[in-house]
Amino acid sequence: MTPDDLKKLAAARALELVRPGMRLGLGTGSTAKHFVDMLGARVADGLDVVCVSTSEVTEAQARALGIPMSTLEETPELDLTIDGADEVDGELRLIKGGGAALLREKIVASASARMVVIADDSKLVTQLGRFPLPIEIVPFGLEVTRRAVMAAIASVGSAGELVLRRKADGTVLVTDGGHYILDAHLGAIAQPEALAAALARIPGVVEHGLFLGLATAAILASATGLTIVGTLD
Numbered sequence: 726m727t728p729d730d731l732k733k734l735a736a737a738r739a740l741e742l743v744r745p746g747m748r749l750g751l752g753t754g755s756t757a758k759h760f761v762d763m764l765g766a767r768v769a770d771g772l773d774v775v776c777v778s779t780s781e782v783t784e785a786q787a788r789a790l791g792i793p794m795s796t797l798e799e800t801p802e803l804d805l806t807i808d809g810a811d812e813v814d815g816e817l818r819l820i821k822g823g824g825a826a827l828l829r830e831k832i833v834a835s836a837s838a839r840m841v842v843i844a845d846d847s848k849l850v851t852q853l854g855r856f857p858l859p860i861e862i863v864p865f866g867l868e869v870t871r872r873a874v875m876a877a878i879a880s881v882g883s884a885g886e887l888v889l890r891r892k893a894d895g896t897v898l899v900t901d902g903g904h905y906i907l908d909a910h911l912g913a914i915a916q917p918e919a920l921a922a923a924l925a926r927i928p929g930v931v932e933h934g935l936f937l938g939l940a941t942a943a944i945l946a947s948a949t950g951l952t953i954v955g956t957l958d
């Protein structure tokens with residue numbers, strides 16, 4: 726089974742959670758893309774749902790599939806969000822933002838009664854931080870913010886390099902919200918809650934990729950089957 730097959734398995738299990746009339750949050754990334762494809766097929770067969778997307782890419786995909794789309798202004802309370810993750814630990818703490826969508830993903834997740842993560846089981850970790858932590862910042866005052874982020878990281882006993890995210894062509898990546906991303910290569914995050922709190926105090930930080938207390942379950946696919954962390958219903 727390829728990693729892509731595993732992503733599809735997790736997405737298919739998540740699709741079973743969808744009921745007619747639900748208000749759904751649609752995640753971003755290669756795993757969420759499979760879920761949106763599968764949802765599109767169900768909508769084509771007559772399933773009635775309304776969805777809010779977490780990125781321009783997902784919005785375009787969903788619209789092309791004919792999925793009824795809404796906004797958080799029209800639909801500020803969602804029943805269920807299905808999204809991928811870069812890392813998941815046993816307490817359902819996540820790192821997200823590898824696809825630069827962390828800000829909208831966190832807003833949509835916070836508006837959802839349930840957030841279910843779908844991933845292949847390589848994303849399950851005992852300690853967060855091997856995946857570089859994305860930190861979304863405003864472009865103004867970049868150097869001031871960079872130094873403050875370094876100090877915040879040191880204040881919780883972590884250390885590592887901060888890298889301004891660039892696109893393949895070398896230009897600085899700009900998020901859907903018009904911001905930059907600093908990727909913090911920490912190796913391990915011993916105190917996710919303390920780091921999240923320290924980052925949130927920095928004026929130039931818009932959001933960070935630590936999702937704490939948001940996911941209600943994770944569906945993790947491996948060649949031997951599905952592992953469920955948390956509660957699906």
Ligand SMILES: O=C[C@H](O)[C@H](O)[C@H](O)COP(=O)(O)O
Nearest residue numbers: 754755756809822823824826
């Ligand atoms: O910003 C992107 C998101 O947080 C993605 O959900 C995350 O990077 C996982 O993506 P993938 O399913 O492609 O591994």
